[in-house]
Amino acid sequence: MHAKKLMEKITIKTNKTREVMDITKEINALLERKSAKDGLCHLFLSHTTAAITTVHMDPALDVDLLGAYEVMIPSRGEAGHTHHAAHMPAHILASMIGSSLAIPVQGEKLALGDFQRVVLVELNGPRERTVIVTFNS
Amino acid sequence: MHAKKLMEKITIKTNKTREVMDITKEINALLERKSAKDGLCHLFLSHTTAAITTVHMDPALDVDLLGAYEVMIPSRGEAGHTHHAAHMPAHILASMIGSSLAIPVQGEKLALGDFQRVVLVELNGPRERTVIVTFNS
């Protein structure tokens, strides 16, 4: 068995202040382009006001997800934050949801469940976001 | 040093709608069966209404943990979700708790803390859940 290693950056352009963006297609396209067959794919988001996770995706779910975040940590930042209030809720949510995620790869594709997608959660956009993709077979 | 690689699926049968299930024994049994000595073990849950994490386990803790989730994201889905209300709270919690987890392995065992256990958090059971276990030495 010949081990394959890969470290690549991909750039994702978000369009709104808050947005749940499905980036599964971009990751799978990179794996296919690099012939990354079977192994483990790690995704790292090098930002503090966005996060990365897996979630069930369908038309209305992104709205409900952003609504739930808003209930948990109100974006108005009224809880008496001493840091720059406009960014604080994004920092808190990002640190809870996370910046690091690994997913097995089988046949040049992420081995996700049926409705499971990799999403970038934008909390302070629109911006260009960088995802560092590491693959090891 | 001879590198060892492993990718295996294990199936976990949950018993209730919501449940915190300790799966440490199942993972350690696999590592031992495959002589996976020292390295990193990655666990991926390919589902959107369940999650995987580490937590202190003792008799009453699962009840308290599920109670805390209920307070954070009520399972009745009354917050005006536009998606299928019955599943939405499970999707939100699963995306917060996470589907991906890696743990160092020492001597064919997960190098967990004293009371630290790997748990599958079932949020929409009972079901059969698949965990993809990847090991690299």
Added chain:
Amino acid sequence: MHAKKLMEKITIKTNKTREVMDITKEINALLERKSAKDGLCHLFLSHTTAAITTVHMDPALDVDLLGAYEVMIPSRGEAGHTHHAAHMPAHILASMIGSSLAIPVQGEKLALGDFQRVVLVELNGPRERTVIVTFNS
């Protein structure tokens, strides 16, 4: 390419009951000392009342972050926890924030964003905490 592997424990001494401690310098010092150039660095916290994540760090942010945790899961444990009430909120928060985190390494340094730092979130200190650092190139 010659693959480099590393598994080391580092000990972090926390100073308060709750505290957000930047441990980026300690991780980078280890990577440099071991000449761990390019690859993936995994951090595992083998404890159940502390967590590890990435977050924007500046003087006031730790206070706001701990304040947000307190709002989400009150540390007084008044929600009728049946487990030892004093520890329960720490266990819940730790299982949500997480114990496992991987970050790409470039040039013997964690490839973090501009203000992004690796933090140990102490929820039941002061204590000595162990982080298991695994590196694979």
